[in-house]
Amino acid sequence: MNRRGRRAWRSVFTLYLPVTPFVLFALFPLYFMFVTSLKKNSELYDPTSIPFLIRRGVTFGHYQLLSGDTLFWSWFLNSLLVSLGATIVSVVLGILAAYPLARLRFPGGDSFGVAIFVTYLVPPSLLFLPLTTVVNRLGLSDSLWSLVVTYPTFLVPFCTWLLMGYFRTVPREIEECAMLDGCGRVQTMLRILLPVAVPGVICAALFAFTLSWNEFLYALVFVSPAELKTMTVGVFSELIRGDIYYWGGLMAVAFIGSLPIVIAYVFFLDYYVSGLTAGAVK
Amino acid sequence: MRLRTLNGEVAKIAAARGDAPSRSLADVFSRDTPLAYTFIAPAFLLLLFLVAYPFALSLWFSLSDARVGESGSFIGLDNFRRLLGSSIFLQTLQNSLVFTAAALGAKTVLGMALALLLFRIARFKRLIRGAVLLPFIVPTALSTLVWWWMFEPLYSVVNWTLKALHVVNRDIPWLPDPYLAMFTVILVNTWRGLPFFAITILAGLVAIPREMYEAAESDGAGPIARFWYVTVPLLKPVLAVVILFSAIFTLADFNIVYVLTKGGPMNMTHLFATYSFALGLQSGQIGQGAAVSLFLFPILLAVVFTQLRLVRKATTYE
Numbered sequence: 017m018n019r020r021g022r023r024a025w026r027s028v029f030t031l032y033l034p035v036t037p038f039v040l041f042a043l044f045p046l047y048f049m050f051v052t053s054l055k056k057n058s059e060l061y062d063p064t065s066i067p068f069l070i071r072r073g074v075t076f077g078h079y080q081l082l083s084g085d086t087l088f089w090s091w092f093l094n095s096l097l098v099s100l101g102a103t104i105v106s107v108v109l110g111i112l113a114a115y116p117l118a119r120l121r122f123p124g125g126d127s128f129g130v131a132i133f134v135t136y137l138v139p140p141s142l143l144f145l146p147l148t149t150v151v152n153r154l155g156l157s158d159s160l161w162s163l164v165v166t167y168p169t170f171l172v173p174f175c176t177w178l179l180m181g182y183f184r185t186v187p188r189e190i191e192e193c194a195m196l197d198g199c200g201r202v203q204t205m206l207r208i209l210l211p212v213a214v215p216g217v218i219c220a221a222l223f224a225f226t227l228s229w230n231e232f233l234y235a236l237v238f239v240s241p242a243e244l245k246t247m248t249v250g251v252f253s254e255l256i257r258g259d260i261y262y263w264g265g266l267m268a269v270a271f272i273g274s275l276p277i278v279i280a281y282v283f284f285l286d287y288y289v290s291g292l293t294a295g296a297v298k
Numbered sequence: 299m300r301l302r303t304l305n306g307e308v309a310k311i312a313a314a315r316g317d318a319p320s321r322s323l324a325d326v327f328s329r330d331t332p333l334a335y336t337f338i339a340p341a342f343l344l345l346l347f348l349v350a351y352p353f354a355l356s357l358w359f360s361l362s363d364a365r366v367g368e369s370g371s372f373i374g375l376d377n378f379r380r381l382l383g384s385s386i387f388l389q390t391l392q393n394s395l396v397f398t399a400a401a402l403g404a405k406t407v408l409g410m411a412l413a414l415l416l417f418r419i420a421r422f423k424r425l426i427r428g429a430v431l432l433p434f435i436v437p438t439a440l441s442t443l444v445w446w447w448m449f450e451p452l453y454s455v456v457n458w459t460l461k462a463l464h465v466v467n468r469d470i471p472w473l474p475d476p477y478l479a480m481f482t483v484i485l486v487n488t489w490r491g492l493p494f495f496a497i498t499i500l501a502g503l504v505a506i507p508r509e510m511y512e513a514a515e516s517d518g519a520g521p522i523a524r525f526w527y528v529t530v531p532l533l534k535p536v537l538a539v540v541i542l543f544s545a546i547f548t549l550a551d552f553n554i555v556y557v558l559t560k561g562g563p564m565n566m567t568h569l570f571a572t573y574s575f576a577l578g579l580q581s582g583q584i585g586q587g588a589a590v591s592l593f594l595f596p597i598l599l600a601v602v603f604t605q606l607r608l609v610r611k612a613t614t615y616e
Contacts (some may be wrong), residue, residue: 026420035415035426038408040487042430048455049444060453067455113341114335123331130340134602135349137543139550141571142594145578145587146355150348167350172341214534230437233571237579248439252557263447270440281435285428288435292494293501294328 029244046274050141053078053267088269090243091250095273098160098235098246100226102125102167106224107217109168110175115205117176118183119191127181136173140221140233143169151238162238163246167228174227175220178291182216183209224279247273326367366582377589387590390568394593396480397569398549401487403539408488409495409540414529416496417503427497430434442557445486448475449558476566479559483567486554491547495540502536503529538608544600550594570594 051070052060059065059072080090098216116122117129147166148157184288186209192202210217235246242253251269281288309538360377360600364370381387412430432442448455449472472478506529514524552571555561561568561576566575570593578587 031415031419035412035419035430038412038492039426040413040427040432042493045444045448045489046436046440047434048448049407049441052444052447063458067453067458095403102576109310109341109344116330116337116454120334122328122334125334128342130606133342137343137546137602137605138349138353139547139571139594139598141550141552141574142357142598143349145357145574145584146352147348148579149355149584150352166348168344176341186330189520201330203357217326226435230439232399232437232439233575236556237575251440251443255532258564261450263450263453265533266443267345270443272434274436277435277437278432281432282428283425285431287495288431292434292497 040295047265049270049274052262053271055264057264059064078234078262078268081262081265082268082272086254087243087245087250088272090271091245091247094244094250095229095247096161096276098163098167101160101164101226102228103154103221105164106168106171106175107221108222110179110220111171111210113172113176114179114183115209118180119188120201132173132176135169138170139230140170144233144237148237156238156239158239158244160239160244163228163231163235166234166238166293167231169228175224178220178223179213179216182213182219185259188251203256218284219291222278222280222284222287223291226280229277306419309411350399356592359585360592362585363410364581364584364588366584370585373585377585381589386565386568388571389565390570390590391593392572393480393565393567394549394569397484397487397567398483398545401491401548402545404484404488405495405544406541407489408492410498412492413499413503414525416500416565431493431497433490438490438553439557441490442486442554445482445489446473446558448483452455473559474563476563477512479563479567483522483555486558487548487551491544494544499533499536506532509546510545535608540604542604546594546598546601549597 048068049067054076055076056071056072056075056077059070059112067073087093113128113132117132142218145167145181151162151166154165155163156165190212191204191208194208195201199207230248232248235249238247239245242250247269251266251273255265257268357533359370360370361374362370363373363376377563406566416423416430418428448454449475451469451471454469454472454473457466460466460470471477472482510528510532511524514528519527549569550571551569552575555567555569556575559567561572565573570590574587576587578584578588
């Protein structure tokens with residue numbers, strides 16, 4: 017065997033074999049979710065059958081149960097509306113706040129930057145109790161608006177932080193040129209900086225959407241009518257009745273609930289990776 | 299740089315010409331202050347009313363006997379005193395420390411191992427990276443539901459596998475047993491948080507200049523020595539940031555515990571967030587609940603402080 021062949025064989029043992037458990041660990045729950053959602057109840061609840069496989073035929077019964085007997089599509093729509101609303105608000109506010117922080121010098125700028133950073137680190141579980149009171153006082157409890165308004169509290173700091181870093185990588189000179197040609201600040205930002213910073217904006221929007229779609233605590237606390245719940249919370253209200261768990265249905269919701277995010281992820285993998293690292297490094 | 303290539307006179311003219319626009323740019327900068335404030339105002343107001351104000355409210359609640367629907371009156375530090383005398387709270391405190399320490403430890407070690415593997419993998423790179431990152435992207439509440447199903451007492455796939463492999467001969471009570479429940483919760487947190495560690499450490503690895511390794515190698519350092527004397531020291535800032543950052547969100551975890559155990563069995567998996575939820579919303583004692591959640595604040599402060607110092611240090615090195 018030649019040297020290259022031997023090298024390739026060695027990499028199988030030193031790299032690909034050791035990484036396999038990590039890949040299996042990461043993917044198995046998602047695979048199991050999918051398999052369970054397609055299994056007939058007779059096979060699902062048979063302790064002698066092999067749980068990893070479907071051997072007695074595929075069924076879409078769990079999905080039909082979801083679609084017909086639960087408020088599934090309302091939850092889906094609610095999640096979509098809330099996530100889109102919160103994302104648009106947060107990205108716009110994030111762009112507006114990130115621009116001066118990255119480009120302009122003004123009194124209080126540094127302190128505001130630190131404040132953004134601190135709020136970026138505040139976990140929702142620290143604030144949900146008083147926020148319940150605030151949401152009540154604003155008359156927003158039990159409405160989707162309560163989520164559209166509160167999600168930006170963790171999304172705006174994130175978007176601002178991410179976009180600030182992105183704006184800083186764009187060379188100042190191209191803006192200065194435009195300004196010497198008579199463009200105002202606002203025009204320069206809209207016409208010169210933003211088009212160049214589109215990847216950063218996409219990244220911020222993707223993360224904002226993902227974080228909103230995945231949010232659980234606020235959605236659990238602020239909205240109680242079943243038909244107004246989001247996907248992550250709705251699952252627990254109708255497919256668990258007392259001691260009875262509709263596991264097939266639960267896994268079907270989990271699958272469809274994860275699908276939009278996974279699809280976005282597959283198409284925009286690089287954005288997700290860069291957003292993840294931008295969050296912590298630099 | 300360009301000035302150096304020109305002869306002196308041209309350079310002087312260029313410098314003189316360069317002065318004028320830069321002065322007008324300075325004017326633009328000072329004129330920018332109102333613009334900056336206008337741009338920042340919406341974000342500022344949002345954070346003022348929906349972060350700063352609730353935080354102040356939370357401080358007030360923790361010092362009052364507020365209940366759901368009643369605003370309550372000032373009772374000093376009574377809530378904190380009562381908490382520190384309550385066995386459930388002390389259990390929560392202990393759980394939080396165990397949970398955070400174990401999950402952070404596992405995520406750091408495994409994250410480092412995974413990052414080192416990902417760093418050297420060339421073929422199927424995108425596919426493998428994409429696969430190991432997935433747990434971080436999928437909604438936690440929904441993926442935890444799958445874990446619950448995997449550890450379900452009667453039909454647990456984990457128990458089925460262990461029995462099929464003859465590791466055990468009867469079902470292991472994963473969630474009803476307090477210690478195993480804690481193990482399960484830590485496992486799920488590790489599953490979800492590992493991608494963040496791996497990908498961030500990987501970014502740190504990529505940033506290490508190759509020459510450092512070559513220099514160490516020519517000095518006779520083997521792979522292990524290179525790891526300890528080159529990789530680890532140079533990764534320290536990244537590791538510090540990742541661990542600190544994750545410390546907050548691991549300690550503040552709500553979803554995983556709420557879905558898997560609701561804090562049980564016998565409060566053995568309650569964390570600050572879930573206990574605060576149980577006290578503040580389920581039994582209506584907002585004052586007590588707020589006091590519990592405020593225990594997250596010191597660690598938040600510590601992390602903010604260290605991170606700001608790290609960031610400052612990094613910028614002075616640049």
